[in-house]
Amino acid sequence: MVKSHQKARVGDLLVEKGIITQEQLMMVLDEQKRSGRKFGRAVIDLGFVSEDKLLLELSSHFSMPYIDISRFQFDSEITRRLPESLARRYRAIILMEEEGQYFVGFVDPLDILAVDEVQRSLQKNIVAAFVKEQDVLNAIDRIYRRTEQIASIAGELDDELSESDLDLESLLAESDATEAPVVRLLQNIFEDAVQVTASDIHIEPDESVLRVRLRIDGELQEQVMKEKRVVSALVSRLKIMSGLDISEKRLPQDGRFNIRILNRSVDVRLSTLPTQYGEAVVMRLLDQSQGILNIESLGMTPKIRKHFSNLVSRPHGLVLVTGPTGSGKSTTLYAALSTLNQSNKKIITAEDPVEYRLPRINQVQVNSKIGLTFGRILRTALRQDPDIMLIGEMRDSETAEIALRAAMTGHMVLSTLHTNDAISSAVRLMDMGADSYLVASSLRAVVGQRLIRKICENCKSQYTMSPQERTWLMGMGSDPDTYSFFHGSGCHHCSNTGYVGRTGVYELLELDDGMLDALRQKNISEFTSLAKKSELYLPLATCALEYAVAGKTSLSEVFKITASLDETAVSYEAQSLELP
Numbered sequence: 001m002v003k004s005h006q007k008a009r010v011g012d013l014l015v016e017k018g019i020i021t022q023e024q025l026m027m028v029l030d031e032q033k034r035s036g037r038k039f040g041r042a043v044i045d046l047g048f049v050s051e052d053k054l055l056l057e058l059s060s061h062f063s064m065p066y067i068d069i070s071r072f073q074f075d076s077e078i079t080r081r082l083p084e085s086l087a088r089r090y091r092a093i094i095l096m097e098e099e100g101q102y103f104v105g106f107v108d109p110l111d112i113l114a115v116d117e118v119q120r121s122l123q124k125n126i127v128a129a130f131v132k133e134q135d136v137l138n139a140i141d142r143i144y145r146r147t148e149q150i151a152s153i154a155g156e157l158d159d160e161l162s163e164s165d166l167d168l169e170s171l172l173a174e175s176d177a178t179e180a181p182v183v184r185l186l187q188n189i190f191e192d193a194v195q196v197t198a199s200d201i202h203i204e205p206d207e208s209v210l211r212v213r214l215r216i217d218g219e220l221q222e223q224v225m226k227e228k229r230v231v232s233a234l235v236s237r238l239k240i241m242s243g244l245d246i247s248e249k250r251l252p253q254d255g256r257f258n259i260r261i262l263n264r265s266v267d268v269r270l271s272t273l274p275t276q277y278g279e280a281v282v283m284r285l286l287d288q289s290q291g292i293l294n295i296e297s298l299g300m301t302p303k304i305r306k307h308f309s310n311l312v313s314r315p316h317g318l319v320l321v322t323g324p325t326g327s328g329k330s331t332t333l334y335a336a337l338s339t340l341n342q343s344n345k346k347i348i349t350a351e352d353p354v355e356y357r358l359p360r361i362n363q364v365q366v367n368s369k370i371g372l373t374f375g376r377i378l379r380t381a382l383r384q385d386p387d388i389m390l391i392g393e394m395r396d397s398e399t400a401e402i403a404l405r406a407a408m409t410g411h412m413v414l415s416t417l418h419t420n421d422a423i424s425s426a427v428r429l430m431d432m433g434a435d436s437y438l439v440a441s442s443l444r445a446v447v448g449q450r451l452i453r454k455i456c457e458n459c460k461s462q463y464t465m466s467p468q469e470r471t472w473l474m475g476m477g478s479d480p481d482t483y484s485f486f487h488g489s490g491c492h493h494c495s496n497t498g499y500v501g502r503t504g505v506y507e508l509l510e511l512d513d514g515m516l517d518a519l520r521q522k523n524i525s526e527f528t529s530l531a532k533k534s535e536l537y538l539p540l541a542t543c544a545l546e547y548a549v550a551g552k553t554s555l556s557e558v559f560k561i562t563a564s565l566d567e568t569a570v571s572y573e574a575q576s577l578e579l580p
Contacts, residue, residue, distance in 0.1 A: 105131035317444035397433035422448035453499035
């Protein structure tokens with residue numbers, strides 16, 4: 001914020017303006033001396049003045065502009081003219097170029113050394129402006145993606161491999177070689193992924209190039225590198241980190257390791273696959289530092305959230321969460337467990353694999369190689385006096401039957417099932433071989449869910465529906481002229497995708513006596529009819545459309561939801577939409 005040689009001057013200014021007292025000034029100076037923080041940061045952290053008010057006062061007193069860049073539209077080409085190292089060191093960012101000079105936002109524009117260094121680097125006059133510290137850090141992370149650095153290190157590694165005939169495996173096995181290009185390349189790939197909150201990293205060799213793709217908000221973003229030769233070095237290094245066999249290149253392998261990236265503890269689940277042009281690697285990133293979501297933060301509507309919380313808090317019964325791979329089922333179950341995780345409850349989980357480590361909970365990982373299957377874990381778990389059991393996935397009739405019997409004999413059982421929607425889940429259990437009376441006696445509710453992308457608030461704008469979209473809305477029983485819809489036009493905040501982050505869309509089917517009787521009698525058509533008439537039940541497509549009407553997501557995201565559903569899952573003719 002403000003450097004030490006100016007702290008008294010700024011402090012006196014704040015006292016003179018009546019913003020802080022003389023006593024508070026002395027407290028700030030003591031804190032600044034003790035912690036080494038700059039004066040401005042100390043006075044803000046102590047709560048004596050807000051960052052906005054402080055920057056406005058400094059802007060006025062020193063005749064320097066104060067710019068709110070939280071929604072600023074950056075030109076990435078211009079911004080990147082300032083080297084990333086200087087941008088991060090001085091917490092500065094180019095805002096625009098105008099009339100032969102640069103407007104540069106500084107966290108501390110009163111730092112003469114920083115201003116001079118930036119101006120020397122840019123070789124043009126600059127106009128310094130006050131900007132918020134966190135806004136600058138966020139903008140630097142978004143704009144200075146590590147794509148150029150990754151490409152540079154990949155080229156360095158490619159040169160090293162072409163000039164050296166050393167045994168690659170023995171070179172990579174040296175764990176202390178932190179400066180080796182392959183280590184720095186992986187470090188940058190991981191840091192880039194964590195910065196943009198990617199859920200997966202794909203490393204894929206092609207005929208003449210190497211593709212590194214990050215899955216961000218469910219969509220893949222690609223960087224192509226011509227140095228295809230480096231893939232063997234990357235894969236070998238990752239295998240060493242995962243404790244896998246680096247000499248085995250013909251068979252798939254799975255592994256896991258933990259790394260610390262940008263002060264975050266990240267669990268990495270790794271899978272290798274032999275392909276035509278070499279081994280491909282996919283890594284799932286699980287950020288242990290973020291903590292487990294609670295039910296309130298999942299994105300459920302208040303009505304569904306209340307019913308779901310009541311359902312999982314019951315002493316016994318089976319509650320299923322259903323949806324395709326990557327729809328957030330595990331997150332929902334972990335959120336439920338975090339709510340139920342109390343000292344008076346014994347909780348045992350059977351997972352493949354264990355994704356997040358939870359205190360007080362006995363988590364068991366499936367290992368089919370030694371015969372530790374879901375069925376074996378569950379049979380043993382029932383002898384461990386559990387109150388609550390979580391089954392990562394119902395995969396076969398044995399697992400389903402044990403879970404249903406456990407739910408019927410006084411245990412609360414939570415699990416997932418791969419079906420398209422909530423209504424078909426009960427039928428799926430019987431298709432797996434479970435007796436209808438067991439399903440009717442144990443199943444209490446099914447949650448169906450999907451993840452949809454949220455519109456970027458920075459570039460959110462209203463748009464005109466296409467004729468196809470209007471036709472679709474009329475098919476849903478809704479007048480297209482009644483509502484306004486939005487989309488994201490694309491900006492640096494969202495990497496020009498129009499979306500930032502995802503949220504869950506949920507449907508909840510709570511089984512009543514009529515539905516249970518229909519299941520017991522194996523009357524599927526009656527069960528389906530009663531489920532669709534349930535007061536609480538609304539199809540996923542309807543819930544997603546409500547999010548679009550509220551301006552949280554776009555119609556194109558709603559279309560993705562409906563496209564993934566069977567025709568029987570959403571009966572538009574039977575639904576009368578009641579949108580807000």
